[in-house]
Amino acid sequence: MNTATREKIVQTALELFWVKGYQSTSISDILSRSQVHSGSLYHFFPGKQDVLVAVLEWYRDGIDENLFAHAWAGVDDPIERIFALLNGYRMHLASSDFMYGCPIGSLALELHEPDPKVRDLLAVNFANWVEGVERCLHEAGDRLPADTDHKAVAEFILTIMEGAIMQARTHRDIGHFDRNVEVLRTYLDALEAKARLNQDQQGEKL
Amino acid sequence: MNTATREKIVQTALELFWVKGYQSTSISDILSRSQVHSGSLYHFFPGKQDVLVAVLEWYRDGIDENLFAHAWAGVDDPIERIFALLNGYRMHLASSDFMYGCPIGSLALELHEPDPKVRDLLAVNFANWVEGVERCLHEAGDRLPADTDHKAVAEFILTIMEGAIMQARTHRDIGHFDRNVEVLRTYLDALEAKARLNQDQQGEKL
DNA sequence: GTGTTGATTGAACGATCAATCAAGTCACGT
């Protein structure tokens, strides 16, 4: 099987869905941009939605090498890795005049009644992202209170990332992104302070 | 001017944009649902986008009576008003099988390159929402630390609302919404605790 | 009763959409 053409289609669709969204991207957009002809596309994909599925599978399968590895290069501190991840989205926003937000988040809100297969892939992509952040929180160990619900906090951080992107893009002002991250910073700082406090109290008792 | 037909169009479009989004809602969708004929619609609106503008203006002009007044009926505590507001969105999600999220948020992410007029209206709607929450925070007075940035926290709360809706809808699980709100609750509790602590310390010094 | 205005009707338009398909090309096994 000729993987090259298929891959070219997926990469082009990936880019276009990211910038324009799914519905605003026409098949002919994908064709002209990727220099592929309609027959070839429909040779590999039954329909437009299957291209979307392939794109979402690409995100799913490559989150480690395409997202985490890149964002976390040179950042060892687990808490700072979270902010490095957020900063990656900030950079995309700022350097593209707010065109590049979160591709998954945009698709998740754009597709109001998605096919189960599409919805599951969106959910899996969110879950993988959350899992990555959860890993950071877990690696932070006793810097966080022992009773911290790592998964809930990781979901909370995804929430903040998505909401911050939404507001920054709407206002076309990166300050909206930064302020949200700053509040998150105070929240995590407070968690760390509480963990230290707990440990001190524990030390006194012994 | 016959306001009745115009209003019928706006209300129908409002509903359809909320459920299906802007692009997935065709003019003929609006026409058939509202029992209005194309000529009438184009008599009042130059084009589809102007219907969207009218819808966004409706949200902008009616946020107090249509949103805040309804959510805050019987809730006097300013902090609880914030959670009552969030609970309104929760109810819409839960009682509609996740069809009704935040109409503004969905449109904001769906329209990747919106007309300036549309983008400004989206931004104004966000700003009004934030201002409503900011008012609650201000009314909370010294229950929050004196150095609290009310606007930043209000934007943070909008962020959480939007992100929580996004995740709950994607996973079709209201638990994702609830967990986010719960983390927000712990954050605001911490702010209140800090304010009390500050006041105690202030009292000792006197 | 004649003219004016705002509102309504619904057929029709051109553009664009996703999708199809018959014909053609090419690589490779026999």
Added chain:
DNA sequence: ACGTGACTTGATTGATCGTTCAATCAACAC
């Protein structure tokens, strides 16, 4: 040399899109 199957080409399809417009209607003015 030949056949086979994977892949490519690009014209074409029918449906749907947003939009237009000439015709009609109802209400009121002169």
